[in-house]
Amino acid sequence: MLRLIPLLLAPTLAFGNPVEIKNDGFSGNGQVGFQSGFVDGECWASVFFPPEEGIDFEILKVEMLVYGSSPNGFYNFYVREVDTNSNNEPGDIIAETYISLQSASASTNEFVFTGAEWEDAAPPGLLDRPFAISVCLDDENGSIVSTIPQIARDTDGTITSNLNWIYSNGWYRSSLFGLSGDWIMRATIDGDFEEVDTGDTGDTSVDTEDTGDTVDTEDTANDSEDTSVDTEDTGEPSDSNDPSDTDIGALSLLAISPNHADAGRAESVTLTGAGFVVGSEARIGGVPLTGATVSDEDTIVGTTSNTLPPGVYDVEVVGPDGANAVIIGGFTVTKAGCGCQTGATGGLGWALPGLLFLLRRRQSSKEGQVD
Secondary structure: OOOOOOOOOOOOOOOOOEEEEEOOOOOOOEEEEEOOOOOOOOEEEEEEOOOOOOOOEEEEEEEEOEEOOOOEEEEEEEEEEEEHHHOOEEEEEEEEEEEEEEOOOOOOEEEEOOOOOOHHHOOOOOEOOOEEEEEEEOHHHHHHHHHOOEEEEEOOOOOOHHHEEEEOOOEEEHHHHOOOOOEOEEEEEEEOOOOOOOOOOOOOOOOOOOOOOOOOOOOOOOOOOOOOOOOOOOOOOOOOOOOOOHHHOOOEEEEEEOOEEEOOOOOEEEEEEEOOOOOOEEEEOOEEOEEEEEEEOOEEEEEOOOOOOOEEEEEEEEOOOOOEEEEEEEEEEEOOOOOOOOOOOOOOOOOHHHHHHHHHHHOOOEEEEEO
16 A cells, blocks of 8 residues: 555544545456656546535545556645536645655555645545545656656546546646546545435536557447437427427437637537427537527527637537537637647647647556456
8 A cells, every 4th residue: 555645544534424436437457548648747637526415525535546667756636626617627726735656557546634744734624515636747756757657547438528637738638638438546535425326427428439549448439429318208298389399309419510619709600410499509618609590400500609718618409498418528619820620729739630649648558457
């Protein structure tokens, strides 16, 4: 087991009801992917949803699987808020400390919060809401930074895209870089929970993009899996004048064209799918399209907002009955004049068509067989 800075004590239980929260599907044996390519100041992060929001809890410990050719490394460790209005992006710092992690291919490092020396002597305290854990490479690693232990990801071929993040001059979902697999990082919390269901994160989207790695996972060739919500047939007689009548079919969203725009520019776009009815609202990054019109049950046309900053945004259609369909990361706003087709901009300055170079650097990941 890892010895962190400082010497850690056994966790104390305030409520006596510890619950492990995890996003990954790693079961303790099988193949994992060890992700390399992080540099000074870059971070990985996982977002965690407690079993029940609004119930006080404390974080007891965080476990993670890391590996590198160097035996250990130094990191800044953060507990962060979660911006649920921005696709669960890690937000403001709640608490921070400094840790060391040891390379291991078969066992997790464990950081117990009790006894840790938090910055400004301010531990996270009690929380009652989602939180993020981010781990950032520290410049104290010097020239060995590329070889120090870095995070592992599972290889079950799926990823909950808005719970796995990378920081590099801004927060980006790891799936943007073609990565499949959730970070193998887990949190154990203790709270007065009545119902424990750690599998519900409030997001049904699964990103199964094939990364081209040596991991033996199924290539779905489709990174915009339909997350539509089927409306239940209640058996009530339908009103032909009711725009929410679901006789048209289940709501689904397949594509948006074009799928990018320059920052500061409003772009006319066409959304295609099925089940669109009068009263459906189309949104990009949560911002409704201007002048959106349902042309027919398969098509919505409208104009994007010119106020979205550079970044990657979800595209969503919400029916008048509340049913919704989403394309995760389906629209990109680029810096004006960059000539990008799609992908992230800003501090990263990368576009998806040009990601091959990036992925050769970032995805030079070691695939390890765990006993």
